[in-house]
Amino acid sequence: MKQDSRRNRRAIAGAAVAILELRAIRRRWREADISEIILQSNLTCPLCGHSKIETMPVDACQWFYECEQCHALLRPRPGDCCVFCSYGNVPCPPVQAHGQGGCGQD
Numbered sequence: 427m428k429q430d431s432r433r434n435r436r437a438i439a440g441a442a443v444a445i446l447e448l449r450a451i452r453r454r455w456r457e458a459d460i461s462e463i464i465l466q467s468n469l470t471c472p473l474c475g476h477s478k479i480e481t482m483p484v485d486a487c488q489w490f491y492e493c494e495q496c497h498a499l500l501r502p503r504p505g506d507c508c509v510f511c512s513y514g515n516v517p518c519p520p521v522q523a524h525g526q527g528g529c530g531q532d
């Protein structure tokens with residue numbers, strides 16, 4: 427059965443493209459998940475208290491964030507995967523979808 431489906435897939439023109447597309451979709455997460463994931467986080471600078479709502483990248487973790495007000499370069503606290511997990515009011519999208527450690531899996 428498995429071999430048959432493999433052969434069938436090979437017979438379809440552009441199968442490789444389809445697989446690549448599938449991977450891209452998986453990378454962007456299942457659609458059901460996306461709708462539940464909060465992409466806006468209110469980042470608060472630990473140095474000056476300035477806060478700003480930022481949009482988080484879905485497919486990557488952000489390691490650095492420059493505070494708009496005091497220009498401090500924020501980095502994640504030890505144990506956190508990104509600046510949003512450390513200083514935002516919402517965990518980053520990978521953590522929302524996969525839990526702690528969901529970040530940087532790819």
Ligand SMILES: [Zn+2]
Binds near residue numbers: 471473493495
């Ligand atoms: Zn600041």
